[in-house]
Amino acid sequence: MTKVSSRTGSSRDTILDVSVQLFAKHGFEGVKMRQIAQAAKVTLPAIYHHFGNKEELYKAVESAMYAPHAQSLLQAMLANDQPEKRLRAFIGNMVDSLESNPAYFKLLQRNLVEDWEQNHQFLVDISLQGVFDELKVLLNEFIEGSGEGMQPVMIFSMMIGVLAMRPITRILKGYTYTKLSRQKKRDLLIDNIISFIKVSEINESNCS
Structure with missing residues (x-):
């Protein structure tokens, strides 16, 4: 009994690991279930047994x-620390x-650009909304009022944008940061x- 459970868990984990790599590289539409089965060295019925269908696997x-x-x-x-330290x-x-x-980064980039509203809602529900609210x-x-408006989204955009641009900035002349x-x-x-x-809050205060 224990051995069967162990094999079942291993098979599911292998399918999941392989799917992460394939979906990150090719996107949802670019991956076939048969391709996942071949890469994971399992049968198609095994995938459907664990995940039901391709959308549920995704x-x-x-x-x-x-x-x-x-x-x-x-x-x-x-964490139990000062606001700026927690923010950093x-x-x-x-x-x-x-x-x-x-x-993970490739999958995130694909999720951001793909026109799939139902999946966007799923991602908001499982991760983004709670993080955004906090x-x-x-x-x-940290600074009273700085959590309102565009600042929270701008913070996400800055982090993702800088990292997404790195392949280009490596060959960009004059960009010493790289x-x-x-x-x-x-x-x-x-x-x-x-x-x-800090600057955004100062500018908003000056404009009010």
Whole structure:
């Protein structure tokens, strides 16, 4: 009995691991179930047994990638520390996750550009909404009012945008940032986002 359960769990995990890589590389439409079965060295019925259909498998992949990441971000924001330190930890945590897991980053990029509203709602429900809500609270603790408006979304956009541009900026002349160490790039990105929040709040105060 234990051996069967162990094999079943292993088979499901293998299918999930293979699917993460394939969906990240080719997108939902670009991957066939037979392709997953071949790469995972399992039968098609085995995949349908574990996940039901391709859409449910894709949701399982997204849940496996996004839910733990969201929990990690929430832990950083809810730590017992000063608002700025928690904010820096949140930004650093997200940057580290995106850099250390290329498949996760590719999947995220695909999710952002694909016109699939039902899937967007699923992603908001399993990860983004909770993180967004807590980020607003943290920003307002850091600087009163800074959690309102575009700031929370702008923070996500800055992190993802900078990392997404790296393949291009490596060959962009005059962009000295790319020559820095990974740790220095990370620290500067955090500093720039914190500065952006402070400057945005000053500009809004001057305009009101």
